[in-house]
Amino acid sequence: MKLNLLAAALFLALAVFGQSAFGQNAIPESxxxxxxxxxxxTKMEEQFGKIVNEMxxxxxxTYPRMIDDIVDANPDLTPELxxxxxxxxxxxxxxxxxxxxxxxxxxxxxxxxxxxAIYPLYDKFFTEDDLKALAAF
Numbered sequence: 001m002k003l004n005l006l007a008a009a010l011f012l013a014l015a016v017f018g019q020s021a022f023g024q025n026a027i028p029e030s031x032x033x034x035x036x037x038x039x040x041x042t043k044m045e046e047q048f049g050k051i052v053n054e055m056x057x058x059x060x061x062t063y064p065r066m067i068d069d070i071v072d073a074n075p076d077l078t079p080e081l082x083x084x085x086x087x088x089x090x091x092x093x094x095x096x097x098x099x100x101x102x103x104x105x106x107x108x109x110x111x112x113x114x115x116x117a118i119y120p121l122y123d124k125f126f127t128e129d130d131l132k133a134l135a136a137f
Contacts, residue, residue, distance in 0.1 A: 027123045034131035035122045039114055041135060048110045056097045064090035 027035070039045070067089040071082045122131065 027119060031123060031128050031131065032119065034128055034135065035119050035126075037135045038122065038131055039118065044114055044118070045110045048113070049105065052104055053101055056101055060094050060097050063093045067093075 064086070068086055071077060071085050074082075077085070126134070
């Protein structure tokens, strides 16, 4: 559990600060191996899929409530139109969410993303000693 939390925290922190890490020089092979070890130990590729699914599932719950609030705040809508919008928007979002998750699972290459985006971040923000400590943790 600790490892999953660590992986999620590292992923989110690095994603936020990630843009400045791109365009760096090549990562030394020894450091690349350490990064690969940390990525493997934290099951990062698996975690990406889980994080996306959990976020989308949570949005399936909150999106209809948000639409309800927006619709209810509009005094120009008739009760019938409010009901129709609420019903349609919720169903549409659930359908969209399902299709998006299926498409991401089928088409998004998490492994390539990790190598292209996460490796440079780990290279920039962690020394080899840091990576060794993370792997030992």
